[in-house]
Each structure stands twice: as structure tokens, then as C-alpha cells.
Amino acid sequence: MSDIVVIEDLRLQFGPARNQGARPTCLAFAASDTHAAARGEWSPLSCEYLFFQAQRRSSRLPTQGALPAAILGALKKAGQPEEDGWPYLPKSPEDENTWHPPGNAIPLYGRNGRGIAASIADVIGLIDKGTPLVLLMSLSRSFFRPTGEGVVTPAIGEQPEPERRHAVIAVAHGFVDNKRSVLVRNSWGQRWGVSGYAWLTEDFLAPRLWGALELLEDVDVSGSSAAA
DSSP states (O other), X not given: OXXXXXXXXXXXXXXXXXXXXXSSOHHHHHHHHXXXXXXXXXXXXXXXXXXXXXXXXXXXXXXXXXOHHHHHHHHHHTOXXXXXXXXXXXXXXXXXGGOOOOTXXXXXXXXXXXXXXXXXXXXXXXXXXXXXXXXXXXXXXXXXXXXXXXXXOOOTXXXXXXXXXXXXXXXXXXXXXXXXEEEEEOSBOTTTTBTTEEEXXXXXXXXXXXXXXXXXXXXXXXXXXXXX
């Protein structure tokens, strides 16, 4: 068994972990749930709307992953409604021309944010201040198979795979077997890790972490059009 010591834990800011399915929406889910947590009492926000607005801003298809700058821009300029304003689609639309938000997807909630080149110390410092952080990282095979206690640590010789990019939310920090570790919330449903969460040890996360998004103050996007 692993010896897990939790120092700071922000999981109570969130509801149950969600599931992106086979779509390339991890960053939209991570940003949506971090935004929802920042608003106070948990109510999930529409990942579909945020993903649509981000792809529209960057001229990308619904079958492609979102760009961090486009996600931040969409949050700030377009915002997003609550989940029932445009529920998540189980699969990418076959015809891009049919993909658009309902005209009554209101009210819209916006939030400012910034990209940062975060280190493990930066992540821990923000969690200590009560701020969950969207982590931008590369994966490798251990991430797909957390232990029964929800721990991800690299096997001997395991290297990061730069082509496998993913986004998760850092929600807690502590120690796993005396190693600094960060607990992350994933968007692969509650069967991954422990109820959708797993501890990434520093030797796994540090060489795979290439950036982060910090969400800041809320912004008024009431002038935005839900169909824009």
C-alpha cells in the first residue's frame, strides 16, 4: 500500500468527475470545471459551448483538440452557460454546419485567465491559496493505469510521450511514499483512478508538465450572443 499524506485538498469545490468520452475535449472540460468551481456552489457549466466557441475562434474542427489561447479567449469574450444550456454531445457532429449552440443558451458566465509556465512548486503554491489549476501535460502509459489507490508513478525507463497531450485539474497536493505529489481531476469518468481522481508523483508529473492555465476574476459577457 502507498502511504498518502494530504496537505491541501480542494476537491470539495467540485462535483462528480465527468466523462469526455472519445472526443478531444479534455481542455474544455478542465477549463469548464475549474470555472464552475471558481463560481462557488457547484453547478457544472457547458463544456460543449466553451469547446464550440474556442474552435470557432481558432478555425478548428470539432474533431480537433482545442488550443489553450482559444479556450482562454472564449472564456473571456463569450463565456458559457450552465450545462443544461447546451448539454454535452456524446460524439462529434458529422456535419460541422449543424454544430451551433441553442439560441436560448443563457445566461452566460465569463472569466479571465492566463497561461503560465508552471512548475510543481507553482502548482502547490496556488493550491495552498485555494486555487485549482488546469495542467497541460504529456502522457505516458502509467497514466492510463493508476493503482487501486489512485497513484500514477512512472515505470523504470518510462519516458514522456509528447504527442499524447492532455489537460487535467490540479486539486490537491501532498506526499505519496514521501514523494511530492499532486492530485488531479480527470475527465475520463469515475472509473479512472479513484472516482475520477489520481495522484501524480513528482517524478511522473515534472517532466511531463509543459504549461498551465490559471483562471482569475469573473467578467461580464452579457453582451455576447449565444449563437455567435
